[in-house]
Amino acid sequence: MSGDEEESVPILTVVQAYSPDIKVQRLMQQFRGMVNYIIRAGVRSGKTDRREFGEERRYLRSAYRLESSLVQSAIGHAAGILKLRKEALKAGQEVKEPYCRRLFLKASDGVRIREGILDMPECMRVPLTERTLEVIGSHEVKQVTLTANKCCISYSLEPEPIPTYGVLALDLNLRNVTMADTKGSIIRLDIARLADIPMTYRDVQSRFTRNDNRIREELYQKYGDLERRRVNSELHKLTHAVVEYAAENNFAIAVEDLNGLRERFTRESGKTERYRAMMNHWRYGEILRQIAYKSECEGVELIQLNSHETAGTSSRCSSCGCDFLVEESYRTLKCLKCELVIDRDENAAKNILAGALRHRAVGRPEEAMREHESASSKVDGRQVRHG
Numbered sequence: 414m415s416g417d418e419e420e421s422v423p424i425l426t427v428v429q430a431y432s433p434d435i436k437v438q439r440l441m442q443q444f445r446g447m448v449n450y451i452i453r454a455g456v457r458s459g460k461t462d463r464r465e466f467g468e469e470r471r472y473l474r475s476a477y478r479l480e481s482s483l484v485q486s487a488i489g490h491a492a493g494i495l496k497l498r499k500e501a502l503k504a505g506q507e508v509k510e511p512y513c514r515r516l517f518l519k520a521s522d523g524v525r526i527r528e529g530i531l532d533m534p535e536c537m538r539v540p541l542t543e544r545t546l547e548v549i550g551s552h553e554v555k556q557v558t559l560t561a562n563k564c565c566i567s568y569s570l571e572p573e574p575i576p577t578y579g580v581l582a583l584d585l586n587l588r589n590v591t592m593a594d595t596k597g598s599i600i601r602l603d604i605a606r607l608a609d610i611p612m613t614y615r616d617v618q619s620r621f622t623r624n625d626n627r628i629r630e631e632l633y634q635k636y637g638d639l640e641r642r643r644v645n646s647e648l649h650k651l652t653h654a655v656v657e658y659a660a661e662n663n664f665a666i667a668v669e670d671l672n673g674l675r676e677r678f679t680r681e682s683g684k685t686e687r688y689r690a691m692m693n694h695w696r697y698g699e700i701l702r703q704i705a706y707k708s709e710c711e712g713v714e715l716i717q718l719n720s721h722e723t724a725g726t727s728s729r730c731s732s733c734g735c736d737f738l739v740e741e742s743y744r745t746l747k748c749l750k751c752e753l754v755i756d757r758d759e760n761a762a763k764n765i766l767a768g769a770l771r772h773r774a775v776g777r778p779e780e781a782m783r784e785h786e787s788a789s790s791k792v793d794g795r796q797v798r799h800g
């Protein structure tokens with residue numbers, strides 16, 4: 414029973430126990446008073462649409478001196494009741510004048526969760542339980558109803574999709590993540606620590622000389638758990654930063670799919686045993702998984718390129734598209750055709766970006782072309798940030 418506009422997004426509600434303090438109880442009484450006032454006005458005048466109660470709204474604002482969003486919410490609730498009454502009358506049913514007896518309060522504008530607390534109009538604050546926070550996650554809170562013993566929070570099941578204006582391409586390497594985007598920025602995130610963590614523990618493990626297999630197993634297990642926790646915390650920081658940057662700039666995220674990555678790392682690896690061990694510990698699958706679910710939570714589009722679409726990423730010139738790249742110095746490549754000198758990872762990231770724009774062009778040609786124009790016009794004035 415609500416006078417609110419219908420939502421196209423699915424709405425779910427989570428309920429937690431709640432006992433209002435004196436201040437909230439008083440606000441509930443005032444809310445109920447406003448609802449009953451509008452019901453009386455509607456019964457007298459025959460009005461049922463919330464927009465028709467302008468005069469009453471002005472009266473309530475000056476009589477109760479509450480935030481306008483709460484007054485609007487009371488009017489909306491009353492209008493819903495009046496509509497039901499009108500339908501019942503039309504159907505020839507006998508209807509008493511509606512009247513709200515129970516204490517409650519409803520708010521939709523100005524409700525949001527901040528640091529585990531539900532902020533509501535009139536400075537009402539409801540601390541949320543861990544379970545409630547977990548259920549809501551990063552979904553958007555739509556409406557809150559407080560009663561004498563419950564707090565009901567309605568949230569939309571899908572995040573509002575972020576309009577996508579560009580693409581952020583990710584090149585995952587052992588010791589860094591290099592990102593190229595359609596605004597022309599190149600950003601490199603250092604993840605050397607991530608590769609070093611497993612090595613530290615592997616070195617510790619190799620020093621065990623105990624003959625007792627059972628004890629050795631236990632020690633391995635213990636160090637394995639520690640390692641997983643440390644790596645996971647680093648991974649979350651990294652993927653959070655990437656998805657947040659994409660969301661802020663309205664970028665879709667483009668990545669190589671797991672198979673493409675595996676192929677590339679197999680090609681790159683095979684040097685020393687230590688290097689291979691590091692590869693085994695490399696959590697690129699986990700990075701992709703985290704970026705995928707965090708993107709979905711934030712409404713960021715994810716473009717996964719297959720190995721065919723990213724073939725030659727590390728051997729093709731990102732400027733002229735030729736294959737005449739030679740090693741200029743450590744991790745720097747030079748193009749024999751157009752004489753471009755470029756960092757190896759930056760070149761790869763730009764090729765993945767181009768692959769993502771081609772991938773998109775299949776579906777939405779005009780948009781992808783616009784993006785490509787803006788991407789290529791900025792190639793010369795490229796901005797490089799390390800760190």
Ligand SMILES: [Zn+2]
Binds near residue numbers: 748750752
């Ligand atoms: Zn070239």
